[in-house]
Amino acid sequence: MAKIFLYPLSWLYGFVIFLRNRAYDLKIVKSKEFDVPVISIGNITVGGTGKTPHVEYLVNLLKDTYEVATLSRGYKRKTKGFRWVEKQSTALEVGDEPLQIKNKFPDVTVSVCEDRVKGVEKLLEPAEGKTPDVVLLDDAFQHRRITPGINILLIDYNRQIKNDTLLPAGRLREGVYQMRRANIILFTKCPEEVTPIMRRILQNDVNLLPYQKLYFTRLVYGTLQPIFNAPELDEASYRTVSCHMLVVTGIASPKQMHSFIKKMGTQMETLTFSDHHAYTTNDIVEIEKRFQAINSEKKIIVTTEKDAMRFKDIEEISDALKAAMYYLPVKVDFLEEEKKSFNKKILNYVGENKSNRELHKRKNSGKS
The missing domain is CATH 3.40.50 (Rossmann fold)
Structure with missing residues (x-):
């Protein structure tokens, strides 16, 4: 019953979010593109959809071939600005999720910054350690100041969004129409098997567009x-x-x-x-x-x-x-034979854009 009184606030929140997204769509507010491959992983709801295990999956997929960097805001840390995450860092300094990633992958560059644009710019400064071949933006679906090359949207299989409402009456950070910005949609925390009928239902629920790919993942505990x-x-x-x-x-x-x-x-x-x-x-x-x-x-x-x-x-x-x-410990795995397709899509994107970046650099170097 109390939820009824929250609907006016949800409408007001939705109107503000609509104006913000519209400003980006019309390029009234600019979104920055980088010449390094950028992959965003995020969700459209509050609550856990398994972002960190999926970021770790991408790190593990890419780290043996490319220099990988992750950038998070460092949720609930007690510090401000850009920080490199080290194994000896504390959760209070950098946030628990970035620290978890660094402990699992000590040779990978892990960083935090509440300003994602400044964060990526810092990562790309040659004097600051290894220059990344690819940047993974953690929890960045709503952070439109950067245009990612691939936008991955996570949806909890057990808490689907078709009948949900905007904050604070519901769990949606923004309207379901904004799912159109995703290149890949992942249903997470799935059972070991999702029937073909259920797959079609979920595909219809998210109104899958021709340029979007849909995959299903599950949690695997160690x-x-x-x-x-x-x-x-x-x-x-x-x-x-x-x-x-x-x-x-x-x-x-x-x-x-x-x-x-x-x-x-x-x-x-x-x-x-x-x-x-x-x-x-x-x-x-x-x-x-x-x-x-x-x-x-x-x-x-x-x-x-x-x-x-x-x-x-x-x-x-x-x-x-x-x-x-x-x-x-927990990690993610793809259902059926979807892993091969997903991996290929990610590896092709990073490989092609890394090659284009290097070619661009050589051309500019020759001109100078």
């Missing part, structure tokens, strides 16, 4: 990894009803992770915080209290890889708690 000094675990040791897990999450949508852990056959309790939650001393006290209350000889704390980045910043975690803390 084996538990220690955050601090906990002992290594083999799967047999925790995939048993005798193991009791306290699952602590500060992400937008922990439901799929909870479902995966339930299938392990373990006992599970959950403690859920808001997305990108900044854990406090009181939170640690609550976690320790809940953990100590579990009456089991075999018990551990499980969290997400993103949460693990934030827990590393907290000095108040006791050694006993550290010895019980693990994170559950």
Whole structure:
């Protein structure tokens, strides 16, 4: 019922967003193009659609052939301006997601800047380390000040947008009409199989245009990894009803992770915080209290890889708690034979534009 009172605000918000997008469409407000290949990954809704695992997929796809750089705004960091992300950085300095990417791919350039144009310009300065062959813009679908060569839009398979409304009454950041800006639409967090009928329904729901490609991805969880000094675990040791897990999450949508852990056959309790939650001393006290209350000889704390980045910043975690803390890594995979098609599209774009860029540089060098 309270939602009814939010609709006028949604209409006002929608009108402002319409004017902003119209200004870009009519080129009243300019959008900058760079001569380096730029790929944007984002969504049209608030809440988790799995952006970071998809950015990591692209990094892994490209890193062996090209110099890859990622640029994020560094959501909820306590710093401003452009920053290079290092393995020894903290989540408070650079944000949890960029730090996660850097820890997973230490040889890849990872950076944060709230101004995406300035961020890319900084990445392209020759004096500042490696010059990238391709820049991946994280969470940038709404950031129209840059025109990407490929715009990838993520939609949660389990929270489809056809009947949704704009903020604050709904979850939409902008109207569904703006999906037209995407070159690739990915339905994420899919079950292991999506029937042909369901695929057609979803294709119709997003009103797929001739220049757009539609793909389906799912989350694939790995084996538990220690955050601090906990002992290594083999799967047999925790995939048993005798193991009791306290699952602590500060992400937008922990439901799929909870479902995966339930299938392990373990006992599970959950403690859920808001997305990108900044854990406090009181939170640690609550976690320790809940953990100590579990009456089991075999018990551990499980969290997400993103949460693990934030827990590393907290000095108040006791050694006993550290010895019980693990994170559950996750990656994405494509359904059926779609991976080959998606990979080819990305690799062709980067390869062709890198070649054109080098040819352009040689021509200009010859003229000078």
